Amino acid sequence: MYRILTIMMITVMVSACSQLDVVGTDSKRSFTAVLDALPGNIAADEMNAGWSLAAPDGAARFIWSADYSKSPLHDVMLEVDARPFLDAGLNPDKLPEDIAFYEGKLMVGTKLGNNQLKYSGAPTPLASYEQIVTLYRKTIGYHAALDHYGVSIGEGNLFEWAKDMSTNDKDIVFVLNPEPFINAGVNPNAVQGWTFAKVPVDINGKPVEVDKLLKPFNVR
Numbered sequence: 001m002y003r004i005l006t007i008m009m010i011t012v013m014v015s016a017c018s019q020l021d022v023v024g025t026d027s028k029r030s031f032t033a034v035l036d037a038l039p040g041n042i043a044a045d046e047m048n049a050g051w052s053l054a055a056p057d058g059a060a061r062f063i064w065s066a067d068y069s070k071s072p073l074h075d076v077m078l079e080v081d082a083r084p085f086l087d088a089g090l091n092p093d094k095l096p097e098d099i100a101f102y103e104g105k106l107m108v109g110t111k112l113g114n115n116q117l118k119y120s121g122a123p124t125p126l127a128s129y130e131q132i133v134t135l136y137r138k139t140i141g142y143h144a145a146l147d148h149y150g151v152s153i154g155e156g157n158l159f160e161w162a163k164d165m166s167t168n169d170k171d172i173v174f175v176l177n178p179e180p181f182i183n184a185g186v187n188p189n190a191v192q193g194w195t196f197a198k199v200p201v202d203i204n205g206k207p208v209e210v211d212k213l214l215k216p217f218n219v220r
């Protein structure tokens with residue numbers, strides 16, 4: 001009897017926590033709005049066993065895996081054109097090992113797990129995003145200063161999108177940590193198509209400003 005009651009209590013607590021997860025739940029709604037606003041920019045990405053969302057100018061992509069047991073390197077990642085960084089002084093030989101340079105591209109990303117993801121039907125871009133929320137909730141955050149949700153790509157890199165595109169002029173934003181690029185010779189103020197700025201964030205409950213390279217788009 002005691003075991004049954006314990007299981008029931010745990011079930012109720014998990015259900016309550018799920019209902020209280022406003023960020024996780026509402027991020028699915030807002031990510032759906034982004035997908036709906038950019039249907040021509042969403043594509044299957046066979047190389048990374050998932051999906052890609054391309055920037056309107058084609059110079060950056062957010063990629064997320066549909067099956068972590070098949071993604072070869074990362075499960076969530078940003079791929080960006082290297083040319084603006086090379087023109088701003090980048091020496092690829094000085095990049096850290098976790099930033100890939102290949103075929104005129106730069107890639108940052110992180111491995112979430114080795115899960116063979118399960119779907120109730122055929123995998124879709126939204127269903128694969130929902131897997132991140134379900135299995136790796138800590139990866140999803142809310143950036144109050146810009147009223148954005150976002151996926152952490154690791155090492156200070158992110159893909160963010162507006163909670164409400166109707167009231168935000170930065171509907172999607174590709175976000176890079178500039179430090180490794182600066183250390184590799186890049187003048188962050190000279191990267192064409194990117195903005196070098198201090199961005200307010202909350203760290204351990206305290207507001208601080210951190211340097212970021214931003215590539216924002218208003219898609220509506």
